[in-house]
Amino acid sequence: MxxxxxxxxxxxxxxxxxxxxxxxxxxxxxxxxxxxxxxxxxxxxxxxxxxxxxxxxxxxxxxxxxxxxxxxxxxxxxxxxxxxxxxxPRPRIEGERGRTVGQLRLFAQVVRAGRYLDVRIDPAMPDRQPLPRPDLRSRMIPVGxxxxxxxxxxxxxxxxxxxxxxxxxxxxxxxxxxxxxxxxxxxxxxxxxxxxxxxxxxxxxxxxxxxxxxxxxxxxxxxxxxxxxxxxxxxxxxxxxxxxxxxxxxxxxxxxxxxxSSINPVILFEGALKERAEAIGKAFVGSLTLGAGQFCTNPGLILAEEGEGLNTFLSAAAETLKEAAASTMLTPGIHQSYCQGVEALAGHNQVETVARGKAGENFQGQAALFATSSEAFLADPHLQEEVFGSSSLVVRCPDRDAVRDVVEALEGQLTAAIHIAESDYPQAKELLPLLEKKVGRILVNGFGTGVEVAHAMVHGGPYPSTADGxxxxxxxxxxxxxLRPVSYQDLPDALLPDDVKDSNPHKLERLMDGKAVLAD
Amino acid sequence: MxxxxxxxxxxxxxxxxxxxxxxxxxxxxxxxxxxxxxxxxxxxxxxxxxxxxxxxxxxxxxxxxxxxxxxxxxxxxxxxxxxxxxxxPRPRIEGERGRTVGQLRLFAQVVRAGRYLDVRIDPAMPDRQPLPRPDLRSRMIPVGxxxxxxxxxxxxxxxxxxxxxxxxxxxxxxxxxxxxxxxxxxxxxxxxxxxxxxxxxxxxxxxxxxxxxxxxxxxxxxxxxxxxxxxxxxxxxxxxxxxxxxxxxxxxxxxxxxxxSSINPVILFEGALKERAEAIGKAFVGSLTLGAGQFCTNPGLILAEEGEGLNTFLSAAAETLKEAAASTMLTPGIHQSYCQGVEALAGHNQVETVARGKAGENFQGQAALFATSSEAFLADPHLQEEVFGSSSLVVRCPDRDAVRDVVEALEGQLTAAIHIAESDYPQAKELLPLLEKKVGRILVNGFGTGVEVAHAMVHGGPYPSTADGxxxxxxxxxxxxxLRPVSYQDLPDALLPDDVKDSNPHKLERLMDGKAVLAD
CATH class of the missing domain: 3.40.605.10 (Aldehyde Dehydrogenase; Chain A, domain 1)
Structure with a gap:
């Protein structure tokens, strides 16, 4: 220590x-x-x-x-x-090290840029009627x-x-x-x-x-x-x-x-399934089994309307999944929880097992794909509990309204992915406002398992995906x-922190009387 | 209703x-x-x-x-x-109406400016190695x-x-x-x-x-x-x-x-007291009795080192307070709580009554000024409880360290005011980092009772002054x-909300790949 x-x-x-x-x-x-x-x-x-x-x-x-x-x-x-x-495995750990190092370096840039300080200056107006306005400046300071x-x-x-x-x-x-x-x-x-x-x-x-x-x-x-x-x-x-x-x-x-916890719903639209159900099925299994499925953004729930497209997707996913090798899980305890979660789904009388991956040894997780009806899913809140690992549940919906009902019933999530073709745009547009209320990140034609460390990334979401959405x-x-904001009123320049001084020694972007002013 | x-x-x-x-x-x-x-x-x-x-x-x-x-x-x-x-009274209500109306109009400007949406765009990098970067955009959306x-x-x-x-x-x-x-x-x-x-x-x-x-x-x-x-x-x-x-x-x-709740400490430094103890005493009573003392930022606690300056301040404050008319309080219940709070202080064996304002009738609050020692204040946490109304407590400190000890012992506050002369700057500078941790707004040579509705105003502070500092x-x-952030990954332009579209129809300030870009 x-x-x-x-x-x-x-x-x-x-x-x-x-x-x-x-x-x-x-x-x-x-x-x-x-x-x-x-x-x-x-x-x-x-x-x-x-x-x-x-x-x-x-x-x-x-x-x-x-x-x-x-x-x-x-x-x-x-x-x-x-x-x-x-x-x-080594490539994952080396990749993760790269991400860790990159993240530290990106925050170094953020510190140098200083925009996070949100410096605001409302200069004094000594002649304002009926009362003069004081000099007010604010910045963010760390909480402790x-x-x-x-x-x-x-x-x-x-x-x-x-x-x-x-x-x-x-x-x-x-x-x-x-x-x-x-x-x-x-x-x-x-x-x-x-x-x-x-x-x-x-x-x-x-x-x-x-x-x-x-x-x-x-x-x-x-x-x-x-x-x-x-x-x-x-x-x-x-x-x-x-x-x-x-x-x-x-x-x-x-x-x-x-x-x-998050089960990261993936919604497959009709046009997308018509165009490329098989490709989506294969890509889905790739995302599901990545890192033994141990990602917060693992696709744990698939929603689609019943029909030929969904059947093609399921066949392709099942074929691919059967060939998926078992992978060692993070700890024996996590492996045990995973096995219990999978067993519970397999034994659920409203759930069918679509496919299992290859069996493994010791603490290797065997991938699993299940299916149920939207009716059964809506009737049993346990079916939306996260099974941490490469297990996913397909919910067959009789129609578009059922898809919406299932999304409505979901708890807060980190991500939602929609797979669409251009013909699905009108229907997708209708669903987006609901998704915005349920998740922190919406993806199109992809899966949430890659979390880019960037300025516009949101890896958060309504409760219980996070404690604070x-x-x-x-x-x-x-x-x-x-961070928390602190305001300084009528402080003489000698006592002001550098961040909010007129001379702006750190060359910060500032909000002057409500107008953003860049550093240079 | x-x-x-x-x-x-x-x-x-x-x-x-x-x-x-x-x-x-x-x-x-x-x-x-x-x-x-x-x-x-x-x-x-x-x-x-x-x-x-x-x-x-x-x-x-x-x-x-x-x-x-x-x-x-x-x-x-x-x-x-x-x-x-x-x-x-009428001027206060008319003033408050002006503030209410001004506040609504100011937020209308904030909505039009749209900076609060914090739009961020990290464009796709399809050729990045080892993995392409997706198109990522984020904005703030309302919580509900x-x-x-x-x-x-x-x-x-x-x-x-x-x-x-x-x-x-x-x-x-x-x-x-x-x-x-x-x-x-x-x-x-x-x-x-x-x-x-x-x-x-x-x-x-x-x-x-x-x-x-x-x-x-x-x-x-x-x-x-x-x-x-x-x-x-x-x-x-x-x-x-x-x-x-x-x-x-x-x-x-x-x-x-x-x-x-907040008692808004006011710290009187040696140089300021030497220069203008009497003026500060009078101004303090003006702030204390404004609106029958019923402001969240009412100065409920005065800290100063013992000495001639503090005595002059106290005499001036006492003289002014004795002439202060009683004012009707907001409700009979609030008046009753005020009377109880004042009685508890008056009856405290470590607290002396410095002065009382004029007595009133019905539900009018009679201003009150008390004094105690830093030792007694530190020994009894009840002495830092807010008495809502025009009551304040002066804490006599034997030296500079005792002032600091009292500030250290305070709970989170909305404001702290320091009264200083130029000779006090070094000493004030030493105290400022501590004040930043205790309060949401620091004022120099004034009192917190005027809360400007502005961009750089912070009317908040560490618990328990607010639930969320x-x-x-x-x-x-x-x-x-x-607000809460939502991120959009690889959405086609047709599905993106206007706020994050490339065409930027609302002319918003945006963070492009980490660099702020103004609307025009």
Whole structure:
């Protein structure tokens, strides 16, 4: 563990990485944090906050870039440890490392550009009648130390130095990370990369700490700690809602950004099925089985009107799925949950099994495709529960209205994809307003499993896909989660923060009396 | 009441306005809403949502302006009813009406400018390696129907057509307002102005409803209703936290923007006291007794180091306060709470009474100024509870560190004011980072009681001054509370909403590949 500048062997229970493929325990043994470790981390984060948030943009941006470089410098040791702990193959882990590093570098650009500060200046009007107007300036400031919970399914891109950490650090918030027990070795390596960057950037040690938790006490204690001002979490609905409850019951409630569960409906329109049902079926299985189906945006629900097109799609999907190799899942526990979810669907009296992928060994997930009627789907809310892994459910709808009824009945989702031909545009246009209310991202003729780290990305959505649909956890907009506005009235120039000074030393875009003015 | 286009006499209990000055009941009798009325209002709001949110900017802006005009057209009937129900004098009510109307017109400008939509476009890169980049576009969309609770202390500017309603309507959210029982007649008049504007603008009737509540059931039911997606509230801490609890326990939790309580510390620095202690003392009493002290930003706490300067300030404040006339408070209930709060301070064994204003009659509040030591203040958390009305507590600090200790111990506040001379700048600079963490607005050499409706205004602050310190309830930034982002991936131009089309028909500022591009 890293408590500020110290590397500490935890004393509260033992945590070991497990080989995802074989289930065997890995060396070394890590130790869980005590309450004192938690207290030390939060105290250091709080002490570091003012210094860190007042670093100039260049220092903070260079710090994020140093983390990225240090992660790359870990080289193959990181890749191999991560592969062993997660069961994910080398190209995926290398790709994910690239994304993690790219994300840190993109946030460095965001920090340099400074647009996130949303600087506004309403100059004084001393002669205004009946009352003079004061000089008013505002900017966004960071909320304070942030707790980040690593996710099991993205051991790099959504874990210790993942999106939540990158956006919180970019905002100016110290981070206390809780390592996911599924990849302690990976977490330690990445944590060391951050700790090194803190030291080499001359930042106060409390900017980053990493804790292991042998149970749930430390994670829950972190959310309850009065010095923590926001929480980033990616994981199960049960885990997320438990943290939301703790945060809401604090003396000072704080925001929880939990990304929890989503079945990501895919809607196949008539014209698209007529044109290319087979191709869609094959592409769908490719998306479904990618990374053993362990994506938040995995296509878990297919909606279409009954007919020849749907049958062709189903045949193509079934044929492709039967050939799909089983893949090792992230942890034995996740594998077990997946098997239970699949068994429940297979045993449901209104659900037929369309196809299964190849059987695997040990903790490999066997892909599964099921089908049911819209009537049955609407009658049983359990059918819209996420089965984490490569399992999907096709809902046969007798007509267009039934498709709409099913969408209406869905809970909030991260994504929805529609597959359309030009002849489907009028019908798609009718459905779009409903989809906008249900999801954070709408895709055409694709699947949600590729989540681009960009300015216009929204990886969020109405509850329960996330705890707070007003935000995103991927893309540059994610920085807004960790900011709050402060207004300065009639401060003399000598006391104004640089960001809102007339001289605009950081060359920021500003809203002057309501009009946007670019930096140059 | 107004349930969409219908004017309805409620049947659930009787609600009557009360003359704030005399306590006598006013005609007519209003009736409380039933659960069916609540259900009808929410259903209509939900049905109106898609049409309303897709109105073009000009229609929505003109609608806000029509509300403003209709309020002015109510003429003296509104002013007089409002004066009677609130006990506030004519200039204040006319000023507040001006603010209410100005606020609606300002949001009309915000709607026309469209910057709040935060349009972002990341064009496709089909040739990118290793994977092509999709076309990604995002914009903000409204969250859905909003429940607005009228405030007692701003019967116009923070009630039926007040800041929360204006910002929610501007965002594209239908509003179901719950009238404050302290001014039912005012609420009905203002509600009729909105209803008329809905009809004349050709909008669906559900865009606005107004409910009376003879108890708490309708207000609570409104927050619990699944069609309501956010809540705006200004009032007591007890009321606000009760709504937060209901919202957090919903199947789908929703954001509550409750503005609750604040004592707005005023810190008097040595140099300023040396230069102008007497003037500050007089100005302070002016701010304290304005509107019978019934402002959220009323200066309820004064901090200064002991010494000659503080003594001069206290003498001047005491002299001025003794001459301050008692003023009618908003309701007999508020007057009673004020008297209890003042009595508790007067009877506190560590608190001395510095001065009282002139005694009044009926429900007039008698101003009060108390003093205590920083030691006593730090020892008793009850001393930082808000006494709503013109009561303030001076905390004598033995030294600079004690001032800081008191600020550290404060809960979140809406504002903090510092009074400084140039010689105080270094010391003020040291304190500013701490103040930024405690409050939403920092003022120099003034008092927080004037809240400018502007782009750079933050009328918000860390808990418990508000439920959600990431936002403001006054100023144009308030629109952000009722928005959430949606991303569109690879949509053909024909299906894209106008806001994110390449052709940019609404001439919006956009973020193109991370670079801001102005409309012209």
């Amino acid at each position: 890293f408590i500020g500048a110290r590397a500490v062997q935890g004393t509260q229970g033992e945590i070991r990485g497990i080989s995802a493929a074989t289930g065997e325990k890995l060396d070394p043994a890590f130790g869980g944090a005590t309450k004192d470790d938690l207290d030390d981390s939060c105290r250091l984060a709080d002490e570091a906050f003012d210094t860190y948030r007042n670093t100039d943009p260049e220092t903070r941006a260079a710090f994020l870039e140093a983390i990225a470089q240090n992660i790359l410098d870990l080289g193959d040791e990181l890749v191999e440890r991560c592969m062993t702990e997660s069961g994910l 130390p942030v707790a980040v919970f690593g996710a099991s399914n993205f051991p790099l891109a959504f874990s210790v130095a993942g999106g939540d950490t990158a956006s919180a650090l970019a905002a100016g918030c110290p981070v206390v990370a809780k390592a996911h027990s599924a990849h302690p070795g990976t977490s330690e390596l990445v944590g060391s990369a951050i700790q090194k960057a803190v030291a080499s950037s001359g930042l106060p040690e409390g900017v980053f700490s990493l804790l292991f938790d042998s149970g749930r006490e430390i994670g829950q204690g972190l959310v309850a700690d009065h010095r923590i001002k926001a929480v980033g979490f990616t994981g199960s609905r049960g885990g997320g809602t438990a943290l939301m409850k703790i945060a809401a019951e604090r003396k000072e409630p704080i925001p929880v950004y939990a990304e929890m 007003r935000s995103t956890s991927v893309g540059t907009m994610a920085i807004d989660r960790f | 107004f349930i969409g286009a219908r004017a309805v006499q409620g049947t659930q209990g009787e609600i009557r306005g009360i003359s704030a000055a005399t306590g006598e009941k006013l005609d007519p009798a209003f009736g409380g809403a039933t659960k069916d009325d609540l259900d009808d209002s929410c259903r209509l709001a939900d049905e109106a949502f898609d049409t309303y949110r897709n109105t073009d900017p000009e229609t929505r802006a003109a609608f806000l302006e029509a509300i403003a005009q209709n309020i002015l057209d109510l003429g003296d009937e509104l002013v007089e009813r409002c004066m009677t129900e609130s006990g506030l 129907p909003v429940a607005v609770f009228g405030a007692s202390n701003f019967p116009l500017a923070f009630s039926v057509a007040g800041g929360d309603t204006a910002s929610a309507l501007a965002a594209g959210c239908p509003v179901v307002a719950k009238a404050h029982s302290a001014h039912p007649g005012t609420s009905e008049l203002v509600g009729s102005a909105i209803q008329k504007a809905v009809a004349s603008s050709g909008l669906p009737e559900g865009v606005f409803s107004l409910l009376f509540d003879s108890g708490r059931e309708i207000g609570q039911g409104l927050v619990a209703d699944h069609r309501i997606k956010a809540v705006g509230f200004t009032g007591s801490r007890g009321g606000g936290t009760a709504l937060m609890k209901i919202a957090a326990e919903r199947k789908e939790p929703i954001p509550v923007y409750a503005e609750m 990431r936002s403001t309830s006054v100023g144009t930034m308030a629109i952000d509370r009722f």
